[in-house]
Amino acid sequence: MARVLREGAFEGETHIVTGAAQGIGNAVATALAEHGAQVVLVDLDAGKLEEAKAEIAKVSAVEPLVAAGNVAQEDDVKAAVASALEATGAINGVVNVAGITRDARIAKKSFDDFKAVLAVHLYGTFLFTREVAAQHWHPLFKENGNQPLADGVNRFIVNFSSVSARNGNIGQIDYTAAKGAIESVTKTTAREFSSYRARVNAVAPGPVNTAMLAAVGDAGVKAMGAATLVGRVAEPSDIANVVCALADPQISGYITGEVLQANGGLYLD
Numbered sequence: 001m002a003r004v005l006r007e008g009a010f011e012g013e014t015h016i017v018t019g020a021a022q023g024i025g026n027a028v029a030t031a032l033a034e035h036g037a038q039v040v041l042v043d044l045d046a047g048k049l050e051e052a053k054a055e056i057a058k059v060s061a062v063e064p065l066v067a068a069g070n071v072a073q074e075d076d077v078k079a080a081v082a083s084a085l086e087a088t089g090a091i092n093g094v095v096n097v098a099g100i101t102r103d104a105r106i107a108k109k110s111f112d113d114f115k116a117v118l119a120v121h122l123y124g125t126f127l128f129t130r131e132v133a134a135q136h137w138h139p140l141f142k143e144n145g146n147q148p149l150a151d152g153v154n155r156f157i158v159n160f161s162s163v164s165a166r167n168g169n170i171g172q173i174d175y176t177a178a179k180g181a182i183e184s185v186t187k188t189t190a191r192e193f194s195s196y197r198a199r200v201n202a203v204a205p206g207p208v209n210t211a212m213l214a215a216v217g218d219a220g221v222k223a224m225g226a227a228t229l230v231g232r233v234a235e236p237s238d239i240a241n242v243v244c245a246l247a248d249p250q251i252s253g254y255i256t257g258e259v260l261q262a263n264g265g266l267y268l269d
């Protein structure tokens, strides 16, 4: 992937990326590492995570770290944040990418699937957000006499919504519920985390060329691309570049509480 920001834009920073074993999360972690960040790769899939680490190490100045675990499990998230802090001393950013789909129309949707989808997207996003605050950013705020941090350190969270949060999508009552909630959570977190001078935003991609999209088949992917104004589905790197921009205070230092639509004009809000 080509570097899109100045060299070393995130030098000295630690960024946690969930869902980093493949797809968009992997592209995000690669892009952040290419700009100098030490990335902490989180995913369920420990095997793929090691492969991702080896690949990302080739483009990183600093060795990536891995924290295998389930984003929907409180203990796993606590341990991932603690291990990142122990290894690096500070966390600058979290990108909550991990996700699953369990598509079925409402009449046939199992409650277990509904809960599983909510758990990975919404609970996972909440848990990483809470843990980075509880273990790191809130203690800094307290040390600062409960005054907003004024240390000039880059702090950010980027959450993942989807175009279907606002447009709806047949078969995805659980997924759209989670993504709509993540958009609201992003705004609340932005308000609370202003004390930490952390910017909190979300990206809402349209169709992206990953395993998650493979279920719709080649014809479906073509049709989705044709329905956009740019004439194609996104590549993971398109979305990773947007995350780099949101992570970079020189570009997005005045943007917080926003949901950035990256859908190629498929849906205009």
Ligand SMILES: NC(=O)c1ccc[n+]([C@@H]2O[C@H](COP(=O)([O-])OP(=O)(O)OC[C@H]3O[C@@H](n4cnc5c(N)ncnc54)[C@H](O)[C@@H]3O)[C@@H](O)[C@H]2O)c1
Pocket: 018, 019, 020, 021, 022, 023, 024, 025, 042, 043, 044, 045, 069, 070, 071, 072, 096, 097, 098, 099, 100, 120, 160, 161, 162, 163, 204, 205, 206, 207, 208, 209, 210, 211, 212, 213
């Ligand atoms: N692909 C698209 O068209 C599209 C569109 C809009 C939004 N998104 C969002 O982008 C994000 C990434 O999607 P993708 O297409 O790269 O998906 P993907 O299926 O290619 O990758 C998802 C990754 O998340 C990991 N994961 C799943 N459950 C986990 C858990 N409980 N704990 C830790 N890791 C877990 C998987 O192992 C996998 O590596 C998701 O939040 C998705 O909703 C994707």
